[in-house]
Amino acid sequence: MFTIAIHGGSGTINRSEITAEQEKAFRQGLEDALEAGYKELARGHSALDAVEQAVRSLEDNELFNAGRGAVFSARGKHEMDASIMCGRSQKAGAIAGVTNIQNPVSLARAVMEQSENVFLLGSGAEDFARELRLPFEPDAYFYTDFRFRQLKEAQKANKTQLDHSKSNTGKGTVGAVALDKxxxxxxxxxxxxxxxKKYGRVGDTPVIGAGTYASNQTCAVSCTGYGEYFIRAVVAYDISCLMGYKGLSLKAACEYVVQEKLKTMGGEGGLIAVDRAGNVVLPFNSEGMYRAWRNEAGEGEVSIFA
Incomplete structure (x- = not known):
């Protein structure tokens, strides 16, 4: 039974800090992305197609911190990361620190399918995108007053910050996982x-095994949260290992990693995961996570708060 799940970030998400209009807009953004991926699966297309299209939809929505909605770095640029992984072949593609790429997830897929590499960085990844004639957008495409205010607030406080701090409504990392027919x-x-962010900082999103992982033998995982902790805990791969080596269920593996291992380290965030039987788990240890899922039977939900 085919299944898809998506997320649009986790963190401090309180009902009292989001207006009804904002909540409606975020829910619609999640619905649109879920539908984009679900349609691919319903047509008999691959799980890879489904997760790419779902993430592209979120990248095209300025409400989410990816693609068009990406936050500003200390340089006043939009430095984006993305990755994708196929559970059948165990092939993966990732890019980090790219600017002006319309859909970073599609460039990551191109790295996986049209190069002999897994991970490309910055200007080199952009050169590869130009060779493939993937679409670029000018700086103005990525600019919003809201994101610019976030940057000025962070610079005034002399800190880097998650997009989902209490003063912000836009959310962080986006992702999708899927099981096809x-x-x-x-x-x-x-x-x-x-x-x-400074000094070319890269989080867990493009790191295979940390922010993204898929294996047909176990599960597919996409993470969101404070990336440094997810890298140190190798979160996505750890869940797969707990299932493959210790025989844990998807739910048990996810709950252990998110609610115990990450918490012990001080890491905040969550993830979405689906196993080879189509079971979906969406755990988080933060106050909320923008999330949604749906399976072939029509079961599913769209949720924001804890």
Missing amino acids: DGNLAAATSTGGLTN
Whole structure:
């Protein structure tokens, strides 16, 4: 039974700090992305197609911190990261620190399918995108007053910050996981990273095994939260290992990693995961996570708060 799940970031998300109009807009953004991926699966297309299209939809929505909605770095640029992984072949593609790429997740897929590499960085990744004639957009496409205010607030406080701090309504990393009719799993993740990030900082999103992982033998995982902790805990791969080596269920593996391992380290965030039987788990240890899922039977939900 085919299944898809998506997320639009986790963190401090309180009902009292989001207007009804904002909540409606975020829910619609999640619905649109879920539908984009679900349609691919319903047509018999691959899990890879589904996660790419779902993430592209979120990248095109300025409400989410990826693609068009990416936050500003300390340089006043939009430095974006993305990755994608195929559970059947175990192939993966990732890019980090790219600017002006319309859909970073599609560039990550191109790295996986049209190069001999897994991970491309910055200007080199952009050169590869130009060779493939992938679409670029000018700086103005990525600019919003809201994101610019976030940058100025962070610079005034001399800090980097998650997009989902209490003063902000736009959310962080986006991602999708899917199981298709052929039993293949896939995962994809995309982000603009931290507001006011410096020194070419890269989080977990493009790191295979940390922010993204997929194996047909176990599960597909896409993470969201404070990336440094997810890298140190190798979160996405750890969940797969707990299932493969210790025989834990998807739910048990996810709950252990998110609610115990990450918490012990001081890490905040969450993830979405689907196993080869189509079970979906969406755990988080923050106050909320923008999330949605749907399966072939029509079961599912769209949720924001804890």
